[in-house]
Amino acid sequence: MGRAHGHKTRDKNKGSLPQVPKNMKTDGQDVEYSAEFADHADLEAQARANAANQRVKNRKNT
Numbered sequence: 001m002g003r004a005h006g007h008k009t010r011d012k013n014k015g016s017l018p019q020v021p022k023n024m025k026t027d028g029q030d031v032e033y034s035a036e037f038a039d040h041a042d043l044e045a046q047a048r049a050n051a052a053n054q055r056v057k058n059r060k061n062t
Contacts, residue, residue, distance in 0.1 A: 038046075 033046075
């Protein structure tokens with residue numbers, strides 16, 4: 001029994017994992033937003049998201 005024999009079962013379920021088509025994947029951003037229905041928590045979350053996006057852009061540029 002060689003070393004590879006003990007590691008065979010590790011990847012047994014790789015072939016049965018579901019594959020999601022590219023057109024069904026999202027980038028995690030919500031696209032529908034109505035400013036007229038936004039409350040304080042929504043506006044605060046949007047400001048935090050914008051600040052995080054700005055930090056990411058600054059980090060990529062440097």
